[in-house]
Amino acid sequence: MDLNYSEEEYAFEAKVKQFLKDKLPQRLSDKVKGNIRLTKADMEEWHSILNAEGWLATHWPVKYGGTGWTPVQMHIFEEACSAANAPRTVPFGLGMLGPVLIKYGTEEQREHYLPRILDGTDWWCQGYSEPGSGSDLASLKTRAVRDGDHYIVNGQKTWTTLGQHANWIFCLVRTDTECKPQEGISFLLIDMDTPGIEVRPIITLDGEHEVNEVFFDNVKVPVSNRVGEENKGWTYAKYLLTYERTNIAGVGASLNGLEHLKVIAREQQLDGKPLIEDPYFARRMAEVEIDLDAMKTTNLRVLAAVQGGGAPGAESSMLKIKGTVIRQEINDLTRRALGPYAMPYVHEALEEGYNEPPIGPEYANPVSSDYFNNRKLSIFGGSNEIQRNIISKMILGL
Amino acid sequence: MDFNHNEDRRMLENTLSRYVREQYDFETRMKIAGADEGYSAEKWAEMAELGIIGALFKEEDGGFGGHGFDLMVVFEQIGRGIVVEPFLGTAVLGGGLVADLGSDEQKAILDDVIGGAKTLAFAHGEPTSRYSLSDVTTTATKSGDGWVLNGHKSVVSGGDSADTLIVSARVSGDRLDEDGIALFMVDAGADGVDRRDYGTVDGYGAADIILRDVAVEASALLGGEGDAFAAIEKATARGILALSAEALGAMEVVKDMTLDYLRTRNQFGVPIGRFQALQHRMADLLMEVEQARSIVINAAGALDGDRLEREKAVSAAKNLIGRVGRLVAEEAIQMHGGIGMTWEFSMPHFAKRIIMLDHMLGDTDHHMARYIALSSAA
Numbered sequence: 001m002d003l004n005y006s007e008e009e010y011a012f013e014a015k016v017k018q019f020l021k022d023k024l025p026q027r028l029s030d031k032v033k034g035n036i037r038l039t040k041a042d043m044e045e046w047h048s049i050l051n052a053e054g055w056l057a058t059h060w061p062v063k064y065g066g067t068g069w070t071p072v073q074m075h076i077f078e079e080a081c082s083a084a085n086a087p088r089t090v091p092f093g094l095g096m097l098g099p100v101l102i103k104y105g106t107e108e109q110r111e112h113y114l115p116r117i118l119d120g121t122d123w124w125c126q127g128y129s130e131p132g133s134g135s136d137l138a139s140l141k142t143r144a145v146r147d148g149d150h151y152i153v154n155g156q157k158t159w160t161t162l163g164q165h166a167n168w169i170f171c172l173v174r175t176d177t178e179c180k181p182q183e184g185i186s187f188l189l190i191d192m193d194t195p196g197i198e199v200r201p202i203i204t205l206d207g208e209h210e211v212n213e214v215f216f217d218n219v220k221v222p223v224s225n226r227v228g229e230e231n232k233g234w235t236y237a238k239y240l241l242t243y244e245r246t247n248i249a250g251v252g253a254s255l256n257g258l259e260h261l262k263v264i265a266r267e268q269q270l271d272g273k274p275l276i277e278d279p280y281f282a283r284r285m286a287e288v289e290i291d292l293d294a295m296k297t298t299n300l301r302v303l304a305a306v307q308g309g310g311a312p313g314a315e316s317s318m319l320k321i322k323g324t325v326i327r328q329e330i331n332d333l334t335r336r337a338l339g340p341y342a343m344p345y346v347h348e349a350l351e352e353g354y355n356e357p358p359i360g361p362e363y364a365n366p367v368s369s370d371y372f373n374n375r376k377l378s379i380f381g382g383s384n385e386i387q388r389n390i391i392s393k394m395i396l397g398l
Numbered sequence: 399m400d401f402n403h404n405e406d407r408r409m410l411e412n413t414l415s416r417y418v419r420e421q422y423d424f425e426t427r428m429k430i431a432g433a434d435e436g437y438s439a440e441k442w443a444e445m446a447e448l449g450i451i452g453a454l455f456k457e458e459d460g461g462f463g464g465h466g467f468d469l470m471v472v473f474e475q476i477g478r479g480i481v482v483e484p485f486l487g488t489a490v491l492g493g494g495l496v497a498d499l500g501s502d503e504q505k506a507i508l509d510d511v512i513g514g515a516k517t518l519a520f521a522h523g524e525p526t527s528r529y530s531l532s533d534v535t536t537t538a539t540k541s542g543d544g545w546v547l548n549g550h551k552s553v554v555s556g557g558d559s560a561d562t563l564i565v566s567a568r569v570s571g572d573r574l575d576e577d578g579i580a581l582f583m584v585d586a587g588a589d590g591v592d593r594r595d596y597g598t599v600d601g602y603g604a605a606d607i608i609l610r611d612v613a614v615e616a617s618a619l620l621g622g623e624g625d626a627f628a629a630i631e632k633a634t635a636r637g638i639l640a641l642s643a644e645a646l647g648a649m650e651v652v653k654d655m656t657l658d659y660l661r662t663r664n665q666f667g668v669p670i671g672r673f674q675a676l677q678h679r680m681a682d683l684l685m686e687v688e689q690a691r692s693i694v695i696n697a698a699g700a701l702d703g704d705r706l707e708r709e710k711a712v713s714a715a716k717n718l719i720g721r722v723g724r725l726v727a728e729e730a731i732q733m734h735g736g737i738g739m740t741w742e743f744s745m746p747h748f749a750k751r752i753i754m755l756d757h758m759l760g761d762t763d764h765h766m767a768r769y770i771a772l773s774s775a776a
Binding site: 132134135136139158202203204206207269270278280281328335336338339343345346359360368369371372375376378380383384385388 | 525526528574594596597598599600602604606664665673675724731732735741742746747750753754757761763766767
């Protein structure tokens with residue numbers, strides 16, 4: 001065994017770090033570090049910096065403007081970006097639709113849509129979930145009825161992340177009701193400006209607007225906007241989901257969170273001594289650090305196994321469960337580390353340009369709200385319960 | 399043995415339960431929690447009229463209750479409605495200290511408190527004291543007949559709206575000493591009292607309070623010059639019982655909502671409650687909430703007894719409530735899926751309150767350490 005990267009990989013890592021040092025605007029990394037809300041313009045800014053470098057579409061083949069990186073290179077890149085507090089790229093066009101079009105789209109679709117994803121012309125959102133479907137995705141009801149060269153779409157999608165910024169949505173729609181639920185689904189690309197589409201915000205428990213409901217009322221979609229064959233959308237949907245679950249371990253985010261926690265635990269006091277010296281707290285911190293250390297390697301083992309072979313399969317379910325549990329534990333400990341100052345919450349303090357002095361330590365304000373917001377990690381993208389079902393079925397054969 | 403409340407308390411419970419259901423429904427609660435005042439003077443007056451505040455005081459202090467089980471009954475219902483009114487600061491901590499230490503003259507304020515005309519808050523915690531009760535650096539210095547106070551009090555529950563603050567300050571001794579702490583009644587509008595009001599994550603009102611050369615008269619001193627620690631510990635014990643009962647009430651609601659959801663939410667063609675993975679977790683949740691009820695009963699029973707037993711019982715309660723609270727809040731959100739993450743739905747607001755209760759008057763770890771220390775002292 002050799003637990004080190006190859007020489008080329010170390011060289012690559014150095015190159016990535018240098019790039020981040022030179023090109024990542026401090027204004028953006030400060031915002032990410034301070035958990036200040038990123039605006040649409042912030043996300044677009046980082047997107048275009050990466051695009052200029054040719055480092056945007058880490059999953060795509062070079063032919064379509066991607067990097068052609070190996071899974072280990074992608075991992076190195078992700079980890080370095082997290083450590084530098086770079087904003088995360090919006091995954092819907094780059095990480096999800098892109099690979100689907102590359103594998104299943106027509107040459108025309110690829111030529112039209114892929115460059116627009118890269119240059120930021122199109123902001124995609126995901127039209128998968130519906131009220132009542134949840135993790136039972138195949139039960140979706142949004143209907144698309146063929147009418148000449150068009151489909152007429154009626155129905156409702158939900159949990160549409162950042163849909164308020166999007167100008168395009170990729171949707172799973174039901175094109176046949178007389179068959180098993182997984183059959184009769186098609187994959188449509190829909191311009192959000194089409195008449196009959198309405199986007200309504202969903203406010204989450206932390207008071208933030210990140211997700212939306214999208215309503216379709218007799219929305220006319222050209223048949224040429226369908227990806228792949230009619231009624232075969234489930235195949236493409238599943239393929240997309242495997243990409244949604246890559247990098248789901250979130251090792252970078254957890255490492256960052258742990259570092260932040262340690263800084264706080266050193267600064268916070270208990271009976272006049274640093275909290276980090278308290279045996280109860282120290283034990284919890286050590287446990288999660290050990291878990292994370294192991295998961296880092298589990299993650300790399302999975303990546304090494306799929307090196308050159310595309311997206312991981314059921315193994316990504318393990319990474320999702322373990323990754324989210326660890327991240328949520330770090331969030332919980334960070335909340336606890338603040339003691340009573342975990343309670344105050346000033347919503348406006350998350351906005352850029354807020355100038356009032358903080359209540360309590362300067363890092364306190366977003367901590368509890370993050371804890372609550374990150375409860376979503378074990379729910380979305382196939383809940384951890386569904387991931388356990390996948391593990392027991394696909395890996396254990398139960 | 400009899401685990402039923404007596405008839406007076408059952409009546410109190412019914413009255414408050416009906417009031418919360420009919421006059422303090424979720425929509426009303428969210429409106430009050432979202433307003434600047436931090437509570438509703440109108441609702442507060444109504445609840446005072448129903449005798450809810452009086453139920454938290456003993457007869458000799460002008461009330462008609464004030465025992466552990468009275469606190470349990472009232473706060474369980476407050477938890478069931480996630481009521482944001484300032485019961486803790488006014489009736490339990492502030493009011494409790496005045497009742498315990500006050501002269502007849504000072505205790506006159508309790509009539510107004512019980513009648514709903516005045517609110518109090520206990521300004522005790524400081525930016526670096528965390529949950530320690532003896533870590534007081536705010537100073538009180540003698541000046542003529544009176545005193546001058548200086549210091550910073552942090553995250554004072556109800557401090558944003560209180561008329562009178564009960565402020566702890568050190569008159570002698572070192573930072574962590576139990577001896578040398580005194581209490582003062584300070585008008586919230588007094589010169590040199592600088593309040594920074596804010597809301598908390600779960601929608602309650604609080605404040606950081608800076609005291610700069612605040613001059614108070616000799617009559618502001620509550621009890622002796624520096625022997626207030628025992629009273630602070632006792633009032634805090636009452637507060638811990640109250641918050642534990644509140645968490646219990648909120649957990650019961652969350653448990654019922656989750657159970658209802660498992661029975662009615664269909665996925666893969668069946669109610670999700672048919673899945674054994676969820677059944678077992680719901681069974682655990684039920685067991686843990688029953689354990690939480692038992693530990694609250696223990697604390698309520700020990701509240702008026704011997705000091706060591708009382709303190710062990712409340713630390714045990716706060717520790718267990720913290721552990722069960724986290725389980726209930728997190729499991730309820732998880733089992734509800736996406737809907738459990740939304741602002742519009744009531745359950746997540748209960749979950750937020752349950753989690754935040756762990757940050758008041760000592761968290762799980764604090765009370766674990768304290769329980770161990772108290773046990774070895776026995």
